Amino acid sequence: DAGITQSPRHKVTETGTPVTLxxxxxxxxxxxxWYRQDPGHGLRLIHYSYGVKDTDKGEVSDGYSVSRxxxxxxxxxxxxxxxxxxxxYFCAITQREDYNEQFFxxxxxxxxL
Amino acid sequence: AQRVTQPEKLLSVFKGAPVELKCNYSYSGSPELFWYVQYSRQRLQLLLRHISRESIKGFTADLNKGETSFHLKKPFAQEEDSAMYYCALGPSGGYNKLIFGAGTRLAVHP
Known part of the structure; x- marks a missing residue:
């Protein structure tokens, strides 16, 4: 599993509340x-990071922010x-910078709601 | 524009039948193509990468640059192959980013 964990695993919240994953x-x-997975859309990239304090937007970043x-x-x-x-929501990493394979x-x- | 198309949302076959999950891509340059599999409510895991040219769990995929395709094939489907399959394309704009297709659900019936 490449040492990747996510928390929480499940969350229900109400419209308008802040949420951090x-x-x-x-x-x-x-x-x-960070990706989101939706039927009919597959996985879409929200944000990514290439180092501490180095982040950038992905395809569907509106309404989301990240920190590292x-x-x-x-x-x-x-x-x-x-x-x-x-x-x-799925998080992923790559193990080598010269290698595109991602681990989730x-x-x-x-x-x- | 870089794009991955998986035309089938659902592929339903009987056990022992051949399977082909289609993937077409649009990319200018030298692409890297991957197949990821997601079993029910589990994390995505890499199934195949075109560079390695391996056969994993009986699945194979050949990159056809002329047809811009990377179809996933298995000669005899098993019930345990039932899962969601995603084709992915990289690199996309640096930092090892990937573009994923919408996915195909494979259902193998007994």
Whole structure:
């Protein structure tokens, strides 16, 4: 599992509340990614990080922010959750910078009521 | 634009039948293609990478640059192959980013 964990694994929240999802890795990898998984859309990149404090937007970044203050943790924040952000969120890493293969965390199922 | 197309949302076959999950891509340059599999409510895991040219769990995939395709094939499907399959394309704009297709659900019936 490449040492990747996500927390929480499940969350139900209400519209308008802030939510933070955590991705934790134990192997000191530089590149980390947040995706959302939705039927009919596959996986879409939200944000990614290429080092501590180095982050950038992906394909569907509106309504999301990220932070990476330590190598091992990549946080995804929904500032004010909306029902359209109900999804399964996956974190991923790459183990080598010259190698595109990504390894995924177990996912977080988020429901926004 | 870089894009991955998986035209089938659902592929339903009987055990022992051949399987082909289609993947077409759009990319200018030298692509890297991957197949990921997700069993029920589990994390995605790499099934195949075109560079390695391996056969994993009986699955194979050949990169056809002329047809811009990377179809996944297995001659005899098993019930345990039932899962969601995603084709992915990289690199996309640096930092090892990947573009994923919408996925195909394979259902293998007894």
């Amino acid at each position: 955590r991705c934790h890795q134990t192997e000191n990898h530089r590149y980390m990614y 203050s330590k190598t091992e943790d990549f946080l995804l924040t929904l500032e004010s959750a909306t029902s359209s952000q109900t999804s399964v 965390g177990p996912g977080t199922r988020l429901t926004v």
